[in-house]
Amino acid sequence: MQILVLGGDGYLGWPTALHLSALGHEVAVNDNFARRGYDEEMGVESLIPIATLEQRLEAWTELTGRKIRSYVGDLVDPAFVHQMVRDFQPDTVVHFGEQRAAPYSMIDQAHAVYTQTNNVVGNLNVMYAIGDIDRDIHLVKLGTMGEYGQPNIDIEEGWLEVEHKGRKDRMVYPKRPGSFYHCSKVHDSVNLEFGCRIWGMRVTDLNQGVVYGAETEQTKLDPRLATRFDYDGVFGTVLNRFIIQAVLGHPLTVYGNGSQTRGLINIVDTVECIRIASENPADRGEFRVFNQMTESKSINEIAETVANEFPGEATIEHVDNPRVEIYDHYYNVVHTALESLGLKPTLLSTTLIDHLFDVVVRHKERVDLTAVMPTVRWADTASELPRTARELAKT
């Protein structure tokens, strides 16, 4: 298949491109390097050093003989998107190319507006390119479990059979997103479901859980193929942060009482989910939703798992929750669709955690502990911008 991976230079887009290329698909990546730019803006860096996209692509060809094409440009530019889709003629477009951090979207007005316009307009441009050029192109779009919020009923896969006053309908699952970033993903889903109705688009919307893990079969082949590993308060995700805190002897910082529950997925399952979705396209006019996660754990459970597994001493500290969310809530997610198409889940295990300890120890000298704590508060309209390590060192 011809597969175009948007955001193909990012944490997940890059390993996905490699996984698909390794399996024999013709792959191209697109990126505008916005993610590398956020690092500059925030004064932080990936724990694992990453090569440039050019170096990455060269290394891949050198090691495997396979070629991945690249299209450098911004998805908010409609002419660029149109030209890229017309040029590459993909069967599938995998869309990772959005601003993907909830705290980043909550920094202030400018970051909220940037996140929503960047994500919604980019996605609309992709939709229009497909609508114009070839409506058979299957769009595999990344969303997030955070779109659903914390409902008191089971979280179904995007659609809900509703019975109300003796009548029935199959309706889009009601969403209650947890940040302006999560809202932007809901907006995308609304636009895409509409696109399926009016243009007969083929769409798979993947509501992904929190991803953890540092490498896949391909990224570990060579340091130049490594993907990024974020641990800072804005782009870092919870499990990675706990691992780093344990290794550095810092208390594991749990936000609030820690009973809030998240869906999780290992990075090796993410790339496999994208393969499965791509190789089993949605029907014409179908807005198909998969919950891309393999298990649920509360923040306390994640912290305890990491603390128990850590060979040294690790303490847990509860800090003010920067987010607005509810505790001790019901959380039961249906996630059978991808498994019924062949996904074999890699669940969180002591082996995996031990491996992450190793990764962090290897790059320990690169850790900037001052970047780990949250600086962006949901209840504020303008949060304190994370300062760079250099600025903090001065104070």
Place this chain on the structure above:
Amino acid sequence: MQILVLGGDGYLGWPTALHLSALGHEVAVNDNFARRGYDEEMGVESLIPIATLEQRLEAWTELTGRKIRSYVGDLVDPAFVHQMVRDFQPDTVVHFGEQRAAPYSMIDQAHAVYTQTNNVVGNLNVMYAIGDIDRDIHLVKLGTMGEYGQPNIDIEEGWLEVEHKGRKDRMVYPKRPGSFYHCSKVHDSVNLEFGCRIWGMRVTDLNQGVVYGAETEQTKLDPRLATRFDYDGVFGTVLNRFIIQAVLGHPLTVYGNGSQTRGLINIVDTVECIRIASENPADRGEFRVFNQMTESKSINEIAETVANEFPGEATIEHVDNPRVEIYDHYYNVVHTALESLGLKPTLLSTTLIDHLFDVVVRHKERVDLTAVMPTVRWADTASELPRTARELAKT
């Protein structure tokens, strides 16, 4: 009360400002005159001539001694919005200031992106201004019945009690919007519901039906106070279009089989609904939704009502439906909240239709029949732009 009406130069914003001012509220209007600009772009005009905002405001003071302040500027400019809200210190912000035509949003990529960014960013800026300056300000936000689509269950007022696998929750009502414009209103609602949770905003989201009618108690006091009356294929709404077609001896053009049903509301009820919502604010943290419509009618029923009432001969013609929608569908809308707060509905009547015939006859020479037919097709990614009457005359 201090009430700031965003989009206060438009079809409904202007009569609302007058209604609230007449009742003794301190009113200010904001506009960027985008709506007048769309007329230029499309080469069409309001059937009823309208004065400039400056002339309107002067006439109102001259006739009543009351003063309405004006803030000219664009809601997508965050500094402008912030300054305006800080300067006027409203108790209530009534937000009509969005691009509001479904066909306009479906012209092509550029119009879809414009509609969504203009509406979503403007609304985010209003939210941030309220979040920054005074979270007690009540935001009365205009949405549309077209956000709901055509569900097979009753359309409740924004929230739905869901029972699923033996568990219950009160969830936002699932939406299935009918155009990129309608999608933009869903996006606004998602952002606003989130704003209520994180900032404790007071929001009333009004899902308004198709508005018909040409004047209110205040706009008819003087020709300089008149509000616009659109009948073209992009901004005109169905009832107004049928009236004009009848008067000009043109067949009443029903899109598709005509069984599709719409919620309707008279313009005099719209302004009264806004008063009721403003004078009965939502609680802190409450995302309150009212269905602002008073009756449901199929397109066929509306056409037949107009044809039957017309003193001359009026025929009905079914034309290809430019929209993608379903026919012979269930449509039952709950709209009791505004009535329970005091709204006395003005239902569609022969008197009202006769009055509209009079209005059209009075301005008959201004009608451009070539502008009436639909030119924007939902299934296309780039619809034929409506040509100006002048261009059409050449062909």
